[in-house]
Amino acid sequence: MAELQTIRFRLNGRPVELAVQPYETLVEALRRGFQMYSVRESCGQGLCGCCTVNVDGRAVSGCLYLAVLVDGCDVQTVEGLGTLNQLSPVQEAFVECEGFQCGFCTPGMIMMATQLLQENPDPTDEEIKHYMSGNLCRCAAYPEIIAAVHRAAEKLRAQTAAGNTPATAIMAQR
Amino acid sequence: MSKVLESGVPAGTEQGQVGRAVKRLESQAKVTGRAEYIHNLEVPGMLHAKVVRSTIAHARIRGIDTQEAKELPGVYDVITGEDILKVIPDPYYGPAFHDQPILALDKVRHVGEPVAVVLATDVHVADRATDLVEIDYEELEPLFHEVESAKSETTFVHDVIRPAGTFADLKTLQPRAKTNVSMEYHLRNGDLDAAFAKADRVFEHTFRSQQVSHLPLEPIVTLAQLTDTGNLLIHTASQSPSFVRIEVARLLGWPENKVRVRTAYLGGGFGAKLYIKLEALVAALALITQRPVRLSLTMEEQFYTITRHAATVTIRTGVTNDGRIVARDCKTWWNGGAYADIGPRVTQKSGFTAAGPYDIEAVSLDSYAVYTNLPPAGALRGFGIPQLVWAYESQADIIARELGIDPLEFRRKNILRNGRPHATGTVMEDVGTVEVLEELARKMRWDEPFDHGSGPIRRGRGLAIGIKAAVSPTTSVAFVNLYSDGSCGVYCGTVDMGQGSDTAMAQIAADVLGLEAESVRVIHPDTEVTPYDMATLGSRSTFHMGNAVRLAAEDAKRQMVALCAEQTGFAPEALAVQDGGVAAPDGSFFTYGDILARRFGMQAGNVLGVGSYFPYYKKPDATTGMSDHITPYWMVGGSGVEVEVDTETGKVRIVRLVTVGDCGKAINPGIVKRQLSGASFMQMGFTLFEEMVFDEGQVVNASMADYKIPGFWDLPEQNEVSIVEVPHRNGPFGAKGIGETGSLGLSPAVANAVYDAVGVRIYETPLTPERVLRALREQQGRVWGDA
Ligand code: FES
Ligand code: FES
Numbered sequence: 001m002a003e004l005q006t007i008r009f010r011l012n013g014r015p016v017e018l019a020v021q022p023y024e025t026l027v028e029a030l031r032r033g034f035q036m037y038s039v040r041e042s043c044g045q046g047l048c049g050c051c052t053v054n055v056d057g058r059a060v061s062g063c064l065y066l067a068v069l070v071d072g073c074d075v076q077t078v079e080g081l082g083t084l085n086q087l088s089p090v091q092e093a094f095v096e097c098e099g100f101q102c103g104f105c106t107p108g109m110i111m112m113a114t115q116l117l118q119e120n121p122d123p124t125d126e127e128i129k130h131y132m133s134g135n136l137c138r139c140a141a142y143p144e145i146i147a148a149v150h151r152a153a154e155k156l157r158a159q160t161a162a163g164n165t166p167a168t169a170i171m172a173q174r
Numbered sequence: 175m176s177k178v179l180e181s182g183v184p185a186g187t188e189q190g191q192v193g194r195a196v197k198r199l200e201s202q203a204k205v206t207g208r209a210e211y212i213h214n215l216e217v218p219g220m221l222h223a224k225v226v227r228s229t230i231a232h233a234r235i236r237g238i239d240t241q242e243a244k245e246l247p248g249v250y251d252v253i254t255g256e257d258i259l260k261v262i263p264d265p266y267y268g269p270a271f272h273d274q275p276i277l278a279l280d281k282v283r284h285v286g287e288p289v290a291v292v293l294a295t296d297v298h299v300a301d302r303a304t305d306l307v308e309i310d311y312e313e314l315e316p317l318f319h320e321v322e323s324a325k326s327e328t329t330f331v332h333d334v335i336r337p338a339g340t341f342a343d344l345k346t347l348q349p350r351a352k353t354n355v356s357m358e359y360h361l362r363n364g365d366l367d368a369a370f371a372k373a374d375r376v377f378e379h380t381f382r383s384q385q386v387s388h389l390p391l392e393p394i395v396t397l398a399q400l401t402d403t404g405n406l407l408i409h410t411a412s413q414s415p416s417f418v419r420i421e422v423a424r425l426l427g428w429p430e431n432k433v434r435v436r437t438a439y440l441g442g443g444f445g446a447k448l449y450i451k452l453e454a455l456v457a458a459l460a461l462i463t464q465r466p467v468r469l470s471l472t473m474e475e476q477f478y479t480i481t482r483h484a485a486t487v488t489i490r491t492g493v494t495n496d497g498r499i500v501a502r503d504c505k506t507w508w509n510g511g512a513y514a515d516i517g518p519r520v521t522q523k524s525g526f527t528a529a530g531p532y533d534i535e536a537v538s539l540d541s542y543a544v545y546t547n548l549p550p551a552g553a554l555r556g557f558g559i560p561q562l563v564w565a566y567e568s569q570a571d572i573i574a575r576e577l578g579i580d581p582l583e584f585r586r587k588n589i590l591r592n593g594r595p596h597a598t599g600t601v602m603e604d605v606g607t608v609e610v611l612e613e614l615a616r617k618m619r620w621d622e623p624f625d626h627g628s629g630p631i632r633r634g635r636g637l638a639i640g641i642k643a644a645v646s647p648t649t650s651v652a653f654v655n656l657y658s659d660g661s662c663g664v665y666c667g668t669v670d671m672g673q674g675s676d677t678a679m680a681q682i683a684a685d686v687l688g689l690e691a692e693s694v695r696v697i698h699p700d701t702e703v704t705p706y707d708m709a710t711l712g713s714r715s716t717f718h719m720g721n722a723v724r725l726a727a728e729d730a731k732r733q734m735v736a737l738c739a740e741q742t743g744f745a746p747e748a749l750a751v752q753d754g755g756v757a758a759p760d761g762s763f764f765t766y767g768d769i770l771a772r773r774f775g776m777q778a779g780n781v782l783g784v785g786s787y788f789p790y791y792k793k794p795d796a797t798t799g800m801s802d803h804i805t806p807y808w809m810v811g812g813s814g815v816e817v818e819v820d821t822e823t824g825k826v827r828i829v830r831l832v833t834v835g836d837c838g839k840a841i842n843p844g845i846v847k848r849q850l851s852g853a854s855f856m857q858m859g860f861t862l863f864e865e866m867v868f869d870e871g872q873v874v875n876a877s878m879a880d881y882k883i884p885g886f887w888d889l890p891e892q893n894e895v896s897i898v899e900v901p902h903r904n905g906p907f908g909a910k911g912i913g914e915t916g917s918l919g920l921s922p923a924v925a926n927a928v929y930d931a932v933g934v935r936i937y938e939t940p941l942t943p944e945r946v947l948r949a950l951r952e953q954q955g956r957v958w959g960d961a
Contacts, residue, residue, distance in 0.1 A: 023298065037214040038207020040441075042391040043473045043878040050391055078207040091205040095197060098844060101852060102672030103204030104213075104391045104441025110205060129886040136878070138391050138442045139672045140855035142889050144848065 007071040011036075012080025020067040026060070027051045029067035030077065038078040038107035049135030052108035053077050059115045061134075078107040081114065082172030089155035089169065090114045090148075099148035101139035109135050113149045114170055121166070122153055189752075191685035192907045195844050196692065198677050200439065200670070210438040210698075212411040213392050213470065217399060221250055223459055223469040224300035226290040226307045227478065228282035231318075231547040231871025232331070233311035235280055235289070243292055243306035248299035252307060253291045253462060255279040261461045262425050262454075269417065269449040271356060272336050274513040274550070276425075276454050282311070283331050283512035284549050285871040286478025291459060293467065316547040316871055320509035321486050323354045324544045330354055331512055331545035341519065356510065357518035357543040359525040361799030363597050364536030369501035372535075373492025376501075377573050380488045381565035382938040383921075385481045385509070385866040386859075388554050389883060390671075392441020393476060396452040398459070399466035405432040406457055411440050413447045413669050414709030415699045421450050422457050433457075436700035440671035444856070445553035446480050447671070448711055449516060477876035481866060482554035483520060484509040487565035489528070497579045499588045502597075503538045504528040506562065508551070510543050515552040517543045523645055523712075524558030526799060529597035530566040531607045531641040531810060532588040537597040539799070547871050555853055556642065556914045557712050560860070560921060563640035564939060567922035571636065571929065581926065582620050582637065585611055590641075599800040605808045606836030606900035611639055613898050614812035617832045626931065630822045633829075634931025639812040640918030643805035644911060645712040647791035651705035652722035654683050654730045654783040658774075660754060660766030662689055664723055667699045667707030668715045673913050674845035675715050679723050681841050682906055686727035687766075688752040705784075713809055713911025716841060718787050720906035725785025733781045738769050789904065807902050811835045811915035813854060813923040815890075819931040824947025826862060826928055830892040835915035836900050839908035846912050847895045853916030854895075859884040861921040865940050 004019040011034060018033040030036040030053065041063045042050040051062035054076040055069075082088035087095065090113050100106040109132070116123060116131045123131065128149050137145065159169035203209040240252035255277040258265045265276040278289045290307050294300035317323035317331065334351045350356075370376060396410040406426075412418050415435040423433045440447060452469050459467040471479060485508050492501035506525060510517035525541025574584035589611060592602045614637055615621070627633040653665035664683045670676040680694035697704060707719060731751055738756040739746040741764075750757045755765035764772075770779045789806035816830035833854040840846040863882055867874045875881045895916075901908025925936050934949040951957065 021298075031214075036207075037211075040211075040213065040392070042393065042441075045473070045877060045879055047878040048391060078205075082206060084202050084206055084208065087202065087205060094205045095201040098198065098201075098848065100204050100672075101674070101848060102390070102392070102440060102442045103200070103209050104211065106204050107207040129889070133886050136391070136883060136885050138389055138444070138856070138883060140852045140884060141848065142855070142884075142886055143851065143893055146886075146889075 005068055007068055009070045009072060010074045012076055022068060024067045026053060026062040026065040026067050026070060030062065036077045036079055040104065049108040049112060050105055052111040052135065054111055054115065059112055078110055081110065086172040088172045089159065090117065090152040093148040093152035093155060097144050097148035097151050099141055099145040101141050105135060105137045109137070109145055113152060116149065117153055117156055118166055118170060121157055123149065189685045189688055191681045191691045192841050193843065194681065194691065196677055196681055196842055198674055199680055199692065199696065200676060211392055211441050212395050212397065212409050212438050213441060215397050215409050217397065217466045220397070220466040220468050221293045221295060221463060222297040222300050223456065223467050224292045224297070224304050225288045225475065226292065226304045228278065228285055228287040228289050230282060230311050230313055231285050231316035232314040233282050234314065235278060235282060236310040236312055238290060239308040240290060243303040246299065246303045246306060248294050248296055249303045250293040250295065251463060252303070253293065253459060257462060258458050261458055265425065266336070267421055267425060267450050267454050268338060268514055269516050270338055270341065270518040271514040272338050273332060276458055284547050286549055287512065288455065291455070293459065293463060317354065318546050318548060318868065318871065320484065320507040320544040320546060323546045324507055324542055326354055331547060354545040355542050356514050356545055357521055359522040359541040359799060361526055361537065361539040361597060363599065363798065363800060366501055366503060366536045366538045369536035370492045373500050374495040375576070376490060376492045377569060378488070378490040379569050379572065379937065380486060381568055383485045383561040383564055384939055385484045385548065385551070386554070386864045387477050387481055387866055387881065388444040388446035389476060390440070390442030390444055390446050393471045393473065394447055394451050394479060395470040396456040397466060397468040398456040400460055400464055405434065406460065408433065408435045408453055408457055410435060410437055410453050411447055412437050412453065413440065413443045413671060413711055414449055415701055416667055416706045417449055417709055418453045419701045422454060425454055434700070434702045436702070437669055438698055440669055443671035443710070444555050445711065446476065448553060448709060451479060473878060474876045477866060477873045478549045480515065481511065481549050481551045483517065483551040483558060483561065485561040487562060489565050489569055491569060491573060493573055493577065495577065497577055497584050497587050499532055499534050501536045502529050502534050505540045507542050507544055508558065509546050509548065511546055511548040511550040513550040514543065515550045517551055519645065520553060520558040523643065524562055526598050526794065526804060527559060527641060527643055528562050528566065531590050531639055533590045533594050534597065548868065553711060555856060556917045557645065559640060559642045560857060560917050563638065563918050564921040567638035567640065567919060568925050571926040572935065582615050585639065598794065598804040599802050600804040602808070604900055604902040606810045606898050607641065609898045609900050610810045610812045610834050610836050613896050614639065614814050614832065614834045617834065617894055617896055618814040630820060632819050632821060632931040633816065634819065634927040634929065635814065635816045636923045636926025636930055637812065637814040638919035638922040638926060639810065642809045642914060642918060644714055644717065644807050644809070646789065646805050648708035648714055648718060649786070649788045650707045650718040650722040651786040652719060652726040653705055654723065654726040656730050656734065656766050656781040658767065658770050658777045658779050660770065662687060662694045664694060664696045665704045666696065666719050666723060667704045668719045669699055669710040671710065673849055674842060675710070677845065678716060678841045679719065682720050682723045683727040686724055687731055689754050713913040713915065716909050716911050717807060717905050720909055721787040722785040724906045725787060726783040728783065729785060730781050730783025733783065734766055734769055737773055738764055741769065741772050806904060807910045809836065809911055809915045811918035813919035815923045815927045817924060817927040817931055819928055819946065821932060821950055824943035824950060826924065826941050826946060828858065828890045828924065831890040832894045832896070833916045834896045834898060835912055836898045836910065837912040838902045838905045838910035839899055840897050841907065841909050843897060846897055849912050850895045850916035851893065853914060854920055855884050857917040857920040858888065861924050861939055861941060863940050863942060
């Protein structure tokens with residue numbers, strides 16, 4: 001057995017540490033260490049987006065990303081966006097537009113859509129398809145997901161118009 | 175009385191819960207990532223299992239050497255078929271045939287067949303150790319194609335074929351040997367020769383469909399453990415918990431009450447998680463080790479576990495010059511792979527629909543379930559029907575064009591109407607054949623001129639409709655529990671795998687009881703608490719479980735009203751149920767909680783309603799294959815597409831997609847619509863690009879890198895869904911199933927549109943650029959050799 005390495009990072013804003021195997025992926029570490037079950041391995045090859053997490057402001061495929069690499073980073077999962085009673089604007093939009101069926105791909109979709117809207121507050125259909133093309137949905141809820149991204153964009157624009165910064169608008173308002 | 179629902183327009187019932195656009199009950203759970211999937215389950219002391227799989231398609235096992243694997247530090251144990259025999263002496267399972275060994279015994283029949291299992295607390299260790307297990311094979315001749323295998327007289331996948339006797343409709347099957355045809359179904363209706371003699375033209379074509387993979391994004395996963403008393407608790411991502419319990423209990427020789435099976439939300443199913451998949455193996459491992467054992471498949475392993483049947487369909491149709499179909503003779507060979515799974519039922523249930531939604535004087539249908547040395551095939555969104563519709567609706571267009579009749583007109587002329595007998599002899603009732611076809615024509619604006627374009631990109635349009643019979647006979651049982659405060663729980667075995675059944679069941683119960691659907695809780699399948707349900711498959715739940723829930727809610731309502739009548743002195747008929755309580759004629763109102771409190775003197779007690787639904791069915795006659803009650807209801811779906819074909823690359827692009835389905839009554843219109851569109855997109859993958867490619871039985875594209883499923887870019891520019899409501903007399907509030915309807919007609923609609931665009935006919939799915947380009951070159955007289 002290879003030697004464990006202790007990594008320290010921020011998980012959804014809080015400082016954490018975990019001893020990980022050098023070959024352990026971020027999906028494995030987040031589930032094993034912190035029960036972050038929104039992070040799911042499906043294809044295991046970086047092709048479906050089910051395992052999308054945000055590391056230092058960048059969406060990565062947690063199934064290919066080694067846990068040791070997040071040492072010193074800021075890691076965000078869907079659990080950090082909003083809660084059952086206090087959804088983030090993107091989460092709200094997915095509920096309103098029913099942007100899911102089985103829901104297995106949903107956290108990955110929401111992470112990706114959240115990042116897209118931070119970069120581009122008013123994406124077109126084409127831009128959404130392009131940006132989200134690494135996320136797959138076997139239930140094929142694609143039209144509803146696109147509608148949800150547009151709806152979320154509206155919500156975020158309303159918030160920034162009301163004086164919120166894009167970075168705070170994207171989180172659930174507490 | 176039928177009608178077309180304009181999307182988004184709610185058409186409510188009296189209580190307003192059925193037909194309302196209720197948001198999925200689990201919406202918040204899903205967007206926060208909290209929704210429960212078995213995928214997330216871990217228990218203390220758990221061992222991970224990794225499967226050692228056959229690398230050969232057909233072979234005798236000479237020996238298995240597990241020594242080296244057992245020596246790897248961290249390995250708990252390595253288990254083979256011989257070990258399984260110690261806890262399960264007859265370890266063969268399956269829904270239609272008991273033909274599948276839990277782990278291979280003396281023979282392997284497909285690449286990927288489980289031969290041994292490594293157990294370890296660290297999944298990586300288990301994985302590494304699988305490479306250390308040595309298996310010595312003596313190779314046998316493999317059979318891959320369904321038609322060849324059906325004809326083979328020397329090589330057999332199974333020495334003896336053993337029917338399970340589980341299903342009433344397959345009870346009469348006898349064991350057979352020296353054949354690879356596990357089951358055959360024949361239908362003979364009318365004088366075929368005489369009818370063909372009347373035909374002016376006879377058309378015969380052969381169509382083929384390929385193997386495809388269900389690929390739910392939540393991998394197939396099971397965790398089993400022994401309880402304190404030694405009973406089994408199986409947590410599994412299964413569409414059929416009741417079946418799992420019955421089958422595991424049978425294998426162990428235990429009573430059902432010693433096996434508990436529970437599930438959670440499924441991250442997709444589509445038929446992949448039906449009957450028994452990993453459960454028998456994982457249960458055996460838990461018994462052997464006396465520890466919790468978890469087995470979760472990788473994406474690659476899913477390809478070797480269950481597939482959709484490839485099928486060869488030869489269809490001969492006699493027509494008159496004015497476009498009447500008078501005779502049809504159809505033979506279908508289903509590539510069932512190495513184990514029957516539910517193939518025999520597909521063979522029969524799909525087999526008898528091969529005449530299509532048409533009124534034909536004489537029909538002869540033959541359907542063969544064939545064993546081959548490929549991974550097992552089962553049910554995938556449509557139970558075999560899309561493969562048949564692919565054939566008969568492609569041929570319908572060929573015939574119409576040959577006769578110079580518009581394809582829509584040709585279908586209109588032959589459509590099977592209510593009141594007329596289907597080929598099986600069952601008289602059509604409340605079926606939306608005409609309504610779906612007409613709505614499709616309207617949506618496609620079929621009577622308007624269509625621009626076929628010029629230059630290298632040509633445009634075409636096509637349509638197709640298909641019909642499916644609900645699988646029968648099947649049973650659903652439900653409980654509706656009104657708790658002491660009057661709040662409501664629905665106990666049913668229907669598995670919500672994304673189709674929105676929790677929400678639909680809540681709406682049905684709420685409508686009967688005068689509650690808000692959002693306030694009803696649906697308890698997830700757990701054989702310890704939820705009653706029997708045959709399975710979540712074949713678009714049966716809304717109809718069967720919907721009826722059971724409705725009956726259970728009515729039972730609870732009756733009891734509540736009776737209690738209130740006793741308490742108030744009013745006659746039960748004078749009391750009305752509304753707003754979560756009972757209203758009396760004198761203006762007084764009692765909540766369900768009030769009524770129970772008055773009954774028990776405090777907040778206490780329950781009212782438990784029970785509903786059980788088992789529709790009438792008559793199994794097909796052994797010689798004619800006919801029955802006057804072959805199914806409780808029919809589903810009709812229509813697809814229309816406009817495509818662009820690039821004549822230089824062969825690429826087909828769907829620019830407009832229209833999906834029409836008859837759902838009887840939309841319990842939740844939004845969810846119905848999304849079921850239709852989801853099925854349609856999934857079928858689009860099967861039509862244009864998805865294909866499992868085999869080399870000597872090995873899947874060469876067993877990963878999402880090489881096996882592409884539809885993504886954002888595959889969405890057609892225009893996508894329209896139309897719900898038709900032709901209420902069914904026995905459906906709950908008139909509803910029928912809808913989960914597969916969107917998949918029925920799409921493949922032939924696309925092929926018909928391709929023909930309309932460029933004049934070439936494709937006889938085999940998927941319509942890859944290569945296949946289309948080859949056909950285009952052939953049309954120009956430039957035949958390409960095989961690459
Ligand atoms: S599981 Fe990571 S991309 Fe599919
Ligand atoms: S909702 Fe099922 S995979 Fe996307």
